[in-house]
Amino acid sequence: MNYQKEIVIKVQVNGKKLESIVSAEASLLEFLRQQGGIVDVKCGCSKGDCGTCTVVFEGQTVKSCLVLAAQANNKEVWTLKGLEEDPLMKKLQESFVRHGAVQCGFCIPGMLVTARGFLLNNPSPSRAAIREAISGNLCRCTGYQKIVDAVWAVVTEATAERA
Amino acid sequence: METTIVGKGLPKFDAWPKVKGNIVYADDYSLPGMLYAKVLRSKYPAANILDIDTSKARELPGVHAVLTAADVPNNNLRAKFGQSTDVGAQFEGLYRVLAEKKVRFMGEAIALVAAESEKLAEKAIDLIEVKYEQLPGVFDPMEALKPGAYCVGESNNNVVSRFKIRKGDVDAAFQKADVIVEKTYRVPYSDHAYLEPESGVAWIDENEVITLRVSTQVIEHFRTVAEVLGLAHNRVRVIGTWVGGGFGGKEDITVESFLALLTMKTRRPVKLTYTREESLLAHGKRHPFFIKHKLGATKDGKLVAAEAELTADAGAYIYLSPWVLLYSTVNAVGPYNIPNVKVDTVAVLTNNPFSSAFRGFGAIQPNFAYESQIDELGRILGLDPLTIRQKNCLQQGDALATGVIYDRHVALSDAAEKAWQALGPKRSSNNKHIKIGHGLAIGMMSYGRLTFLHDTSRSYVKLELDGSVLIRCGIPDLGAGQAQALCQIVGEELGVPQEKIMIYIADTALTPLAGTSTATRQLYMSGNATLKAVREVKDRLLVKAAVMLNTDQSNLKLVNEKIVDISGSGKQLPLQSVVGQCSTDGDEMYSEAQFNAPFTDVPISELITGHTFADFTFGAYAVAVAVDEETGAVTLEKVVACYDIGKAINVLNVEGQLEGGGVTSIGYALTENLIVEQGYLKSHSFAEYLLPTAADVPDIETILIESGSGIGPYGAKGVGEPSGNSMAPAITNAIRDAVGARVTSLPATAERVLFTMLSRN
Numbered sequence: 029m030n031y032q033k034e035i036v037i038k039v040q041v042n043g044k045k046l047e048s049i050v051s052a053e054a055s056l057l058e059f060l061r062q063q064g065g066i067v068d069v070k071c072g073c074s075k076g077d078c079g080t081c082t083v084v085f086e087g088q089t090v091k092s093c094l095v096l097a098a099q100a101n102n103k104e105v106w107t108l109k110g111l112e113e114d115p116l117m118k119k120l121q122e123s124f125v126r127h128g129a130v131q132c133g134f135c136i137p138g139m140l141v142t143a144r145g146f147l148l149n150n151p152s153p154s155r156a157a158i159r160e161a162i163s164g165n166l167c168r169c170t171g172y173q174k175i176v177d178a179v180w181a182v183v184t185e186a187t188a189e190r191a
Numbered sequence: 192m193e194t195t196i197v198g199k200g201l202p203k204f205d206a207w208p209k210v211k212g213n214i215v216y217a218d219d220y221s222l223p224g225m226l227y228a229k230v231l232r233s234k235y236p237a238a239n240i241l242d243i244d245t246s247k248a249r250e251l252p253g254v255h256a257v258l259t260a261a262d263v264p265n266n267n268l269r270a271k272f273g274q275s276t277d278v279g280a281q282f283e284g285l286y287r288v289l290a291e292k293k294v295r296f297m298g299e300a301i302a303l304v305a306a307e308s309e310k311l312a313e314k315a316i317d318l319i320e321v322k323y324e325q326l327p328g329v330f331d332p333m334e335a336l337k338p339g340a341y342c343v344g345e346s347n348n349n350v351v352s353r354f355k356i357r358k359g360d361v362d363a364a365f366q367k368a369d370v371i372v373e374k375t376y377r378v379p380y381s382d383h384a385y386l387e388p389e390s391g392v393a394w395i396d397e398n399e400v401i402t403l404r405v406s407t408q409v410i411e412h413f414r415t416v417a418e419v420l421g422l423a424h425n426r427v428r429v430i431g432t433w434v435g436g437g438f439g440g441k442e443d444i445t446v447e448s449f450l451a452l453l454t455m456k457t458r459r460p461v462k463l464t465y466t467r468e469e470s471l472l473a474h475g476k477r478h479p480f481f482i483k484h485k486l487g488a489t490k491d492g493k494l495v496a497a498e499a500e501l502t503a504d505a506g507a508y509i510y511l512s513p514w515v516l517l518y519s520t521v522n523a524v525g526p527y528n529i530p531n532v533k534v535d536t537v538a539v540l541t542n543n544p545f546s547s548a549f550r551g552f553g554a555i556q557p558n559f560a561y562e563s564q565i566d567e568l569g570r571i572l573g574l575d576p577l578t579i580r581q582k583n584c585l586q587q588g589d590a591l592a593t594g595v596i597y598d599r600h601v602a603l604s605d606a607a608e609k610a611w612q613a614l615g616p617k618r619s620s621n622n623k624h625i626k627i628g629h630g631l632a633i634g635m636m637s638y639g640r641l642t643f644l645h646d647t648s649r650s651y652v653k654l655e656l657d658g659s660v661l662i663r664c665g666i667p668d669l670g671a672g673q674a675q676a677l678c679q680i681v682g683e684e685l686g687v688p689q690e691k692i693m694i695y696i697a698d699t700a701l702t703p704l705a706g707t708s709t710a711t712r713q714l715y716m717s718g719n720a721t722l723k724a725v726r727e728v729k730d731r732l733l734v735k736a737a738v739m740l741n742t743d744q745s746n747l748k749l750v751n752e753k754i755v756d757i758s759g760s761g762k763q764l765p766l767q768s769v770v771g772q773c774s775t776d777g778d779e780m781y782s783e784a785q786f787n788a789p790f791t792d793v794p795i796s797e798l799i800t801g802h803t804f805a806d807f808t809f810g811a812y813a814v815a816v817a818v819d820e821e822t823g824a825v826t827l828e829k830v831v832a833c834y835d836i837g838k839a840i841n842v843l844n845v846e847g848q849l850e851g852g853g854v855t856s857i858g859y860a861l862t863e864n865l866i867v868e869q870g871y872l873k874s875h876s877f878a879e880y881l882l883p884t885a886a887d888v889p890d891i892e893t894i895l896i897e898s899g900s901g902i903g904p905y906g907a908k909g910v911g912e913p914s915g916n917s918m919a920p921a922i923t924n925a926i927r928d929a930v931g932a933r934v935t936s937l938p939a940t941a942e943r944v945l946f947t948m949l950s951r952n
Binding site: 068071072075080112124128132137140158162163164165166167170174175 | 671851
């Protein structure tokens with residue numbers, strides 16, 4: 029197979045159609061940042077180790093460096109920016125700010141997308157489960173604690189509201 | 192002093208744009224017509240370069256520049272590390288932009304390419320033909336010290352620098368000691384692993400100024416870049432971005448010179464961003480140390496003598512090794528009052544990756560050794576970890592090993608006790624293979640640069656006509672809240688809410704130079720500079736308001752955007768009206784102030800005495816571990832940090848430093864091991880170099896002591912780097928407590944713990 033073959037893809041990104049020519053080997057991350065100019069998705073390693081490029085792809089939380097751009101043809105992708113009107117994302121953002129969960133901020137877009145995806149499916153997790161859920165997203169600044177605090181606060185506030 | 196804004200855990204102003212994805216990090220920035228750069232790096236750790244043929248690369252359509260050492264106007268410079276004072280050969284090394292004649296380490300930059308796309312640039316790199324003649328090299332610092340060893344650089348030996356401390360008579364004291372503990376310790380290379388790889392964009396502005404927008408801890412590198420290019424200093428401008436993590440790894444020049452050379456050659460904007468693999472190859476590491484440590488005490492547990500021999504692997508270039516070595520010399524026997532001390536340290540060149548700054552900067556390596564030693568001593572004497580430390584730790588008025596009397600508050604005894612007690616009673620294990628252990632360690636580390644560097648910082652504060660405030664300060668923000676702290680200081684002094692304060696940072700052309708975001712110096716240095724500037728503005732306001740209100744200046748207070756007479760008259764003025772009056776009268780409603788650290792002379796011999804640092808931060812970690820005796824696996828069950836931070840400017844950010852520094856050192860203690868075999872780096876990704884994940888670490892309980900005894904604003908001390916000290920030995924001391932095995936090499940992986948257990952006795 030000619031991995032340098034160029035193909036045309038159409039991707040629904042943050043509710044808008046993006047059409048571009050990519051090489052067959054290009055990752056979704058490269059497509060988003062380079063062709064799409066969607067730079068809220070970060071690149072920390074390109075190997076699936078760090079989680080800074082986490083996006084929602086067809087409803088799943090994925091590392092966009094591990095998805096080929098070609099696989100995203102006619103599919104739907106949401107990044108942090110596209111989720112800014114999402115009520116759960118808004119709560120998480122506010123909580124991250126309030127709890128001091130943000131230091132350099134480079135891991136934060138991926139961390140927020142991961143946390144939101146997790147809470148959608150697990151509205152009442154334990155702190156340990158939160159730690160497990162974000163363990164694919166590395167952070168070198170915070171020691172994770174205030175990030176866990178921030179997610180935990182969204183969980184406990186939601187629980188209080190339901191009660 | 193009562194404060195209302197300083198001390199509060201206010202959300203950082205930069206947190207909102209960060210959670211919204213609005214911060215434009217270095218690689219997020221692009222310009223029209225921009226080219227992409229790539230770097231050709233040496234595939235061997237030691238070799239002569241016989242020939243570089245770039246012709247095929249140059250001929251590739253879309254390639255605009257291919258540069259080698261021959262194209263660099265000044266390829267060999269003295270590395271200045273952002274300081275503005277000449278400190279002499281003992282503390283400066285060679286800064287070589289591109290390898291010439293000889294390569295010293297795997298990954299050393301040899302050639303640069305700028306092309307229309309990243310792919311093309313990569314292709315051009317592959318087309319450059321380098322003819323190497325492999326050389327034997329030397330990879331073990333002990334071997335590199337031997338006479339006749341392979342010479343890494345151009346000089347006839349591999350010694351970077353040597354220092355020593357002599358206090359009292361250790362030989363006589365050891366003879367009289369009742370107990371002696373003598374062991375050797377090793378700590379490995381470690382990597383900063385910031386999540387944002389090195390990156391920047393360069394262009395030439397309309398006035399021919401080479402402009403670099405780059406992720407860096409040190410915007411002052413603009414001077415070195417200008418010297419590389421052969422330009423006047425004011426022809427290079429560095430705009431620092433919000434940094435995606437630094438920890439010392441973005442303290443040396445990274446992409447700046449490469450970008451400047453390529454943009455100058457092509458006259459097009461150029462972007463260069465390292466891949467993760469390249470980042471691991473290219474930037475300096477934390478120094479591996481080999482430490483021989485001997486400690487003597489009386490039978491009632493009083494320390495009488497300490498002797499330490501430290502050998503640091505500097506790797507292939509000098510960079511910050513002399514400074515790191517000096518830190519390790521001063522910290523070699525720790526924050527203990529010991530009458531007889533002998534310390535000998537040496538940093539040695541090898542053909543390994545070069546070592547340089549990393550959070551802890553030479554203080555963290557000996558901390559592992561001396562805190563292991565004191566723990567062993569306590570065990571021999573039947574003294575618990577707290578008692579042996581409290582009996583010997585530094586107290587106010589005691590002398591440091593260098594002979595300096597430390598005359599400020601020392602919270603060590605208190606910090607150790609609070610941390611130790613917060614651990615609570617040891618839990619019993621309900622699984623016979625799982626053993627529980629408790630460990631304690633204390634430490635000291637300076638904040639602020641070495642005093643002979645004559646460190647300064649400048650900051651500018653201005654009141655706008657509507658009473659809002661503008662700060663300009665050349666402070667790079669690495670995420671620790673460097674800029675936020677200045678906003679809280681200004682808000683406190685002027686009685687202005689945070690939302691009315693705007694700060695511009697890190698631009699060598701437009702913000703007053705504030706020095707490097709390194710050495711845990713920014714709160715101390717730029718905090719003091721900003722405090723000085725804002726107080727000058729405040730003073731002018733109060734003088735004016737006193738006239739306007741017909742009262743004495745001492746009766747006036749700035750609070751909630753008003754100037755209030757607190758003598759009981761009830762008189763007050765809106766801040767805005769006083770600013771307006773000042774403007775009408777032509778009074779300056781701005782100030783640029785400079786803060787100077789205490790200055791000392793450059794040490795001229797190997798013997799280190801007297802002041803080398805302005806002040807120290809003291810603290811302790813206590814940890815509870817569970818060790819699986821069958822596998823050697825260590826689980827952290829509880830971690831407590833207790834630090835005297837002087838005064839918290841923002842309590843959330845202080846906790847964040849302790850939690851973040853703590854977890855980074857959990858990695859140092861348990862998992863992180865950058866593997867270098869015969870000069871070849873074998874850890875190419877985060878799948879091999881294992882950082883702690885959220886699931887690997889517990890919450891850290893932080894206990895803050897606010898003694899107010901620091902020399903930063905409001906009595907604050909620095910905490911960024913000191914926060915990582917003491918974690919590793921606290922963990923290995925807990926492992927020792929749990930299973931009786933003394934781990935003397937980091938990291939304490941399951942394998943190593945198991946092996947140490949099997950070889951005990």
